[in-house]
Amino acid sequence: MYKFYINKITNDHHYEELVKVFLRREEYEIVMNFNKKDITVDDINSFLINDVDSIERDEILRELYIKLTEITGHEHLWGSMIGVRPLKPAINAFELTGDLEKAKEHLKAYYILSDKKANMLIDILEYQMNNVVAAEENTVGIYIGIPFCPSRCAYCSFTSNIAKTGEVDRYLEALIKEIEYIGRTGLKPESIYIGGGTPSVLDENQLELLVGEIKENIDLSGLKEYSFEAGRPDTVSIEKLKILKKYDIERISINPQTFSQDTLVKIGRNHSVDGIYRAYDMAKEVGFKSINSDIIAGLPDEEISDFENTVDKIIQLNPENVTVHSLAVKKGSKLEETNPNYYRNNGELVMNMLDLADKKLKENGYSPYYIYRQKHMAGALENIGYQRDKTHCIYNIRIMNERQSIIALGAGGASKIYFPSEERHERVPNVSNYEVYIARIEDMINRKKGYLGGN
Ligand code: SF4
Numbered sequence: 001m002y003k004f005y006i007n008k009i010t011n012d013h014h015y016e017e018l019v020k021v022f023l024r025r026e027e028y029e030i031v032m033n034f035n036k037k038d039i040t041v042d043d044i045n046s047f048l049i050n051d052v053d054s055i056e057r058d059e060i061l062r063e064l065y066i067k068l069t070e071i072t073g074h075e076h077l078w079g080s081m082i083g084v085r086p087l088k089p090a091i092n093a094f095e096l097t098g099d100l101e102k103a104k105e106h107l108k109a110y111y112i113l114s115d116k117k118a119n120m121l122i123d124i125l126e127y128q129m130n131n132v133v134a135a136e137e138n139t140v141g142i143y144i145g146i147p148f149c150p151s152r153c154a155y156c157s158f159t160s161n162i163a164k165t166g167e168v169d170r171y172l173e174a175l176i177k178e179i180e181y182i183g184r185t186g187l188k189p190e191s192i193y194i195g196g197g198t199p200s201v202l203d204e205n206q207l208e209l210l211v212g213e214i215k216e217n218i219d220l221s222g223l224k225e226y227s228f229e230a231g232r233p234d235t236v237s238i239e240k241l242k243i244l245k246k247y248d249i250e251r252i253s254i255n256p257q258t259f260s261q262d263t264l265v266k267i268g269r270n271h272s273v274d275g276i277y278r279a280y281d282m283a284k285e286v287g288f289k290s291i292n293s294d295i296i297a298g299l300p301d302e303e304i305s306d307f308e309n310t311v312d313k314i315i316q317l318n319p320e321n322v323t324v325h326s327l328a329v330k331k332g333s334k335l336e337e338t339n340p341n342y343y344r345n346n347g348e349l350v351m352n353m354l355d356l357a358d359k360k361l362k363e364n365g366y367s368p369y370y371i372y373r374q375k376h377m378a379g380a381l382e383n384i385g386y387q388r389d390k391t392h393c394i395y396n397i398r399i400m401n402e403r404q405s406i407i408a409l410g411a412g413g414a415s416k417i418y419f420p421s422e423e424r425h426e427r428v429p430n431v432s433n434y435e436v437y438i439a440r441i442e443d444m445i446n447r448k449k450g451y452l453g454g455n
Contacts, residue, residue, distance in 0.1 A: 002028045002071060003046040005039055006060060017082045018061055021380040022068040058110065065112055077351070078380065079112030084372050085400050086382065087128075090121040100126060120368065120384075127369050131390055132397055135404035137420065139190040139222060141395050142182065144175070144214070145410030146199040147434050150232055151270040154300070157330035158412070161434060163201045171411070171434050172206055174441040176213045178409045181445045183217030185454035187407065191225040191395040192218075194249075199228060200235040207240055211247040220248075225394045227251040231294075233279035234271035241286040251393065254279045255294040259313040260306050263299050268334070280317050290320040290391045297353035298327035298346055298378040300335070307353045308360075315364050320391035322366060324357045326350050326381040328374045336376075347379025354381060361386045370396045407452070411437035417451045426451060 002023065006015055012032075019028050031039075039048070047067055050060050058080070065080035081089060089111065093103035104122045107113045113121075148163035148171075149156075161167075192214065202210065214220075226249045230236045233254055244252065256276040258264060264271060283291055295310050314322055327350065329335045358368070366386040370393075373382045385396055398404045402425060405418045411434040417426045428451060430444045431437050437444065449455075 001026075001045065003031060003043070004028065004064065004067070005031045005034060005046065005048045006064070007034075007036065007048065007050045008032055008060070012057060014057060014061060014082045015064060017375065018064055018080060019068065021076055021078075022072050022074060062110075062112060075114075076380065077114040077117050078373075078382075079114065079117075081107075081111040081113055081117075084374065085402065086117075086121060086373060087124060087371055087400060088402065090125045091401065094125060120371070124368050124371055127367060127392075128397060128401075131369075131392065132394070135190060135398055138188075140187050140405045140407050141191045141193065141398050142187075142189040142218070143395075143399075143406060143408040143410075143413055144179070144192065144194045144199075144210075145408065145413045146194065146196040146202065146210075147171075147411045147432075148196065148201045149198045150201055150235060151268055152334070153269055154267045154334040155296075155327060155329055156334075157328075157332040157336075158197065160197050165203075167434075168202065168206060170438055172202075172210060174438040175210070175410050177441050178445060179213050180217050181448070181454060182407065182409065182452075183219070185452045186219065187452065188219045188222040189407075190222060190404070191227070191398065192220075192223065193227045193229075193395040195227075195229045196231065198231045198235055200230040200232065200240060202240075204237070204239045204243060208243050211243065211249070215247055223248075225251060227253070227292075227393060227395060229253045229255075230279070230283075231255045232269065232271055233275040236279040236282055238282045238286065241282055241288075245286050245288070250289040251292070252283060252288050252290075253292040253294065254283060254319075256310070256314065257294060257296045258299055258302065258306070259310045260299075260302065263302055263306065266300050277317075290393075292321035292323060292385075292393065293317070293319045294323045294325060295357070296325045296327050297357065298350040304349065304352055304356065308356060311357050311360050315360060320388060321393060322357075322361060322386045323383060324354060324361075324386065325383045326354065326377045326379065328377045330374070330376045347381070350378040350381055354384070358384075365389070370400055372400055407448070415448065415451075 016030055019030060049063050061080040061082060069075050090103060090107060093106040097103050097106055100122050104118045107118045147160055148168055149160040152160060228244050228249045230252050259273050261273050293314055295314055297307055365388045368384045369387045370385040371382055399406050403418060406416050408415045411430060412432040414427055414429040417428060428447055431440060
């Protein structure tokens, strides 16, 4: 058992995040909020990380990272960089140095970041600088969550529920109250993203009701992008797609995750490989400006050849965007229950899979445009959004860069209100349980009123 004494008063989950990249839960203990006089670190497995009280989190992480590499003999591509939004440090580094090359060198020195990841961040930053204009003041992004799915994926830790008709109707009734409230604030969204869950689980009437209410209540005159996750191919129908099109939704996601039928069964996705093709045919028939498809590296029992097949098949389908995920096995998922350390067993394999996807996608005209990391990802790696022909998703970029308010409606949605002059955010969460959300809808609205006004 390794013991890390970190000389800080306030608890900070970032340190544990870094330790977990290297060590299993049972192999370490982090001790904070202690009196230096009371500890002895002469045991060879105990380490006092920061002797000086005043040093900042990043410096502690760097010190901790160096210690972990010494203990384990391993390095990590992301060095001491922790957190969901790795592009933010790159933006800060550019603002500090005023030059992309210098920003890269700064990232490598400050976070002990590998060349590979530093290059990736700088490429993404450069893409965004050249192709994405800054958000106009007072614009917002709106997220609308539908927390229902046709079945539960083995790796899912979201607040997804198996959809039952009566329940979905009751949920929509509450959600519409929140939509009406947003209308009364006069907010003009730059983007709307209807996600989940699986929003395409709504039947045609429910779907038309939802998008109709959005149109009726919210001022869409400044809308630049309207996205809808038709995530599970088995929930897509031509009628639903036509409704989306009728309401000017031009960006949809159809998410195969894998083109291996065996894996689809293993992960409980209840759809077939043929179903992916059928959904694509329908979407192409209706004609959307942009289709995104998610695929996952590191699914159970998949070898590099299975993943390569998935990448090849997705490239043949030629969507505008491809999002490559590293499998995240978080608390509350079935996979985590079966094997809590699952995600750390195949880090090298997933790294090779990500490299393969990167190479093939780039050879076929795609480039990375946004990136995020999650907890418990295989190899502590990342998710990367690729685009071709400048078809990036504005909403994805804004939510990661945190320089625009994102207003989240529905159960499990957490709004983040941005105060540019103070460069800070206020988090305003809705409850995650959809039944509680329905019961407390007025509460959810009142929480927002304090920040957004309206009646
Ligand atoms: S589709 Fe997404 S939200 Fe639904 S069960 Fe699967 S991982 Fe969870």
